[in-house]
């Protein structure tokens with residue numbers, strides 16, 4: 339028994355969960371979702387919440403549905419559920435690829451998508467997906483609901499727009515248009531470890547040139563970021579190894595890495611080139 | 623005083639009911655409260671895999687789940703893998719045949735992780751097996767014999783000649 343003592347709450351509805359959270363938030367009461375980050379932190383006693391609000395018994399939190407152009411992801415959707423067979427289309431293909439890089443099988447069966455976003459580790463794969471695709475977060479407390487774009491949600495290392503009494507009740511990922519190509523590349527020391535650097539690229543190919551390109555980088559800055567200048571260099575151009583190398587080289591000087599570590603920047607450069615090459619179907 | 627709860631759950635097919643402190647994790651509950659010491663506790667923060675058990679058929683880290691969260695669920699530990707008459711599960715038999723264990727500390731977690739994996743991937747490649755156990759640390763075998771055992775078990779479970 340390594341965690342410090344806490345009071346345990348197991349609400350059955352969203353209203354009940356938010357009401358308990360409002361009451362216990364001033365005493366560092368926290369939501370317990372998959373527990374795959376919170377439980378280790380409590381075992382080390384780096385976190386000593388006085389209350390845990392376990393949301394796993396709220397049936398409605400299992401929401402996972404493609405509706406109105408977005409994939410709606412509720413707070414109890416596990417890493418293992420994102421991708422085929424539950425999520426299809428180009429977005430499902432991308433999520434299924436990314437999912438394999440998150441921890442290990444027995445952690446993916448419990449850990450949640452929304453928990454990853456709330457935890458906001460700069461090296462979290464789901465945070466990078468959300469930032470790159472422009473996800474919208476639905477935050478709710480007893481006081482009301484607000485919608486926050488990914489670019490405003492992630493505010494730094496393990497820091498988000500969530501207030502202590504607020505819950506991420508849904509993440510909305512824009513569906514990728516039919517025919518969208520995507521590529522993901524991650525450097526980590528061992529399979530399942532957090533990323534040292536990773537990149538996602540998506541675009542469509544129309545008449546041999548790239549359109550609607552998106553490029554995101556994670557594990558390098560204190561939060562995942564999109565690279566708009568790099569996207570502008572790609573837009574309307576045919577994919578080529580030379581272009582991808584130029585785009586990656588141009589992206590580096592603007593980065594503010596978490597650590598003063600030239601090696602990480604080299605990994606970032608290569609991750610960008612490889613993610614783009616994978617999306618284009620070019621050799622890496 | 624630490625808060626406690628009375629919970630009921632199914633463990634290895636048997637109905638169990640017990641009192642547990644809410645801060646007790648499932649691995650300590652299985653070992654200390656129910657006396658099922660087959661589940662091992664290594665790191666207690668999710669990285670070693672020794673505590674892995676099946677909850678409703680899915681491999682989970684028993685050190686990262688509270689015992690109270692298992693209330694109403696079905697848990698299978700390494701003790702529940704063999705048949706009632708003691709016949710080993712094909713995966714356990716393959717571990718014996720291929721020297722898939724030495725000290726045995728990692729073995730319960732290896733077995734529970736691979737049970738779910740082989741059910742979903744009946745004909746895995748060696749590389750896929752290595753990835754499947756990438757979250758289970760073994761300090762003895764060097765993994766080769768575990769991978770060989772898993773591949774042999776996959777063949778046996780498919781009904782191919784070993």
Ligand SMILES: Cc1cc2nc3c(=O)[nH]c(=O)nc-3n(C[C@H](O)[C@H](O)[C@H](O)COP(=O)(O)OP(=O)(O)OC[C@H]3O[C@@H](n4cnc5c(N)ncnc54)[C@H](O)[C@@H]3O)c2cc1C
Nearest residue numbers: 369371372373374375376441449450453454456462506668
């Ligand atoms: C060995 C190991 C390896 C790992 N490797 C990776 C990896 O490679 N990549 C990766 O991204 N992650 C990794 N993780 C972390 C894992 O993905 C976690 O599941 C994830 O970070 C948090 O999700 P959770 O559901 O487990 O959240 P919890 O641990 O339950 O909660 C984490 C935090 O978020 C808060 N929270 C949770 N849900 C909500 C919500 N809906 N609204 C508001 N607040 C909420 C909690 O209060 C807590 O503060 C690893 C974990 C382990 C143990």
Ligand code: FES
Nearest residue numbers: 664665666671685
């Ligand atoms: S004891 Fe649970 S993973 Fe190590």
Ligand code: FES
Nearest residue numbers: 724728760761762
């Ligand atoms: S057999 Fe000793 S740790 Fe694996």
